[in-house]
Amino acid sequence: MKIVVAVDKFKGSLSAADVAHHLRIGMTGAAPGAAAPKVVEAAEVIEVVEVPIADGGDGTVDAALAAGYRSSPVEVDGPTGAPVSTYIATLPDRAVVELASTCGLQLLPGGVPAPMTASSRGVGQAIRAAVEMGARDIVIGVGGSASTDGGAGLLQALGAQLTDASGAAIGPGATALAGLRGADLTPARDLLAGIALTLASDVANPLLGADGAAAVYGPQKGATAEQVLELDALLGGFVDVLATADAGARDVAARPGAGAAGGAGYAALLLGASFRPGIEVVLDLVGLDDHLSDADLVVTGEGSLDAQSLQGKAPVGVAAAAARHGVPVVAVAGRVTLTETELTGAGISRAYPLSDLAPDTATSIRDAGALLESIGARIGGDLDTLLRPRTSEAR
DSSP: OEEEEEEOOBTTTBOHHHHHHHHHHHHTTOSTTOOOOOOOTTOOOOEEEEOOOOSSSTTHHHHHHHTTOEEEEEEEEOTTSOEEEEEEEEOSSEEEEESHHHHBGGGSGGGOOOTTTOOOHHHHHHHHHHHHTTOSEEEEEOOSBOOOSTTHHHHHHTTOEEEOTTSOBOOSSSGGGGGOOEEEOHHHHHHTTTOEEEEEESOOOOSSSTTSIIIIITGGGTOOHHHHHHHHHHHHHHHHHHHHHOTTHHHHHTSTTTTGGGGHHHHHHHTTOEEEEHHHHHHHHTTHHHHHTTOSEEEEEEEEESGGGGGTOHHHHHHHHHHHTTOOEEEEEEEEOSOHHHHHHTTOSEEEEGGGTOOSHHHHHHTHHHHHHHHHHHHHHTHHHHOOOOOTTTO
16 A cells, blocks of 8 residues: 655654654554554554655745755845855756745744845855756745745846946945846846746735735735735835837736745746746646555645645645546645635545644644654554545556
8 A cells, every 4th residue: 555645844843754744654653652544454564654845935945945945054134134154955957946945034033023124145156056956957946935025126136237327326225226237137047048837836926006015915924904005015116117128028927926935936037937836837847646646545734734835835736637537536734724615625525724733823832743643553554544545547
């Protein structure tokens, strides 16, 4: 019997790899004192395949590393300019770069928000590093950003000229966009000539307006209501200046994904990136379809299984992939707010929330590993009811 554990991180608690590890321990009865799982008739061995995943945000690089990519160290500027030592995932001609680990929210010094001054420069530096390492195909995962600078920092790191009235380069962050008077993207486009870029994101917002980067995500980065309006105006001015140098800049601002990561998506699209839902990109990176070809059950999950999960988050993407192979899916989460009907509609036959075992959130986060092992054992005990007959054609 083959069980594929394709799970995302439990944010603030465990990495995706740790979540998968604890579930495997519980399902195989390897936890101290755990009873051997009850299995369906004739099944003597349970093979559990751990496949850590992500949705394009933090954890994307680690998912690639778990799938066989190599960790390559890079030094970049964090969201407020402080140096950050991190890594990207590489193959001889391919790389995976993650905004969250280069200039994301989690890297703000002291956790203090900087909605007006944080920059996307670090992810641009990581992309440049990947180019210099020989990558010809680069995936850019853009979740978890601290900035709303329209991707100006990303563009500058790749050589684009963004200048003020005196011809000097503008500074970092959204506030500096007020002084922008000239733009030349040619150096950045020359650097990336012949390189395929993929923008991996779990959001498809445009850059501007009520559904744009500032209005929807600015408050999550600490922006006040007044600052949200100012940020949207600054981004609008950014587009106006770029449009004088690039006829397509205004149209690109309206494309799906342009508003991702405070406009870092916009910068990537301007440089020729193709937009794909982050979960689809990651599932390709980790080769999930290959794992599913002979699987009997898939266990997926993330920290919170809620309405946002239905908008392209990891568990729903995994369930869709499993459905194509006729493999049943169950989900594990810290908490589950979806109804049974919503779960079924998403292709998930049953959900196992940690909150059933530890209703207190702080306890659930603190003891997540042990709780996941208990949940894993519960899944192992439920196997005879979770599995449905599969024909040879379904395999």
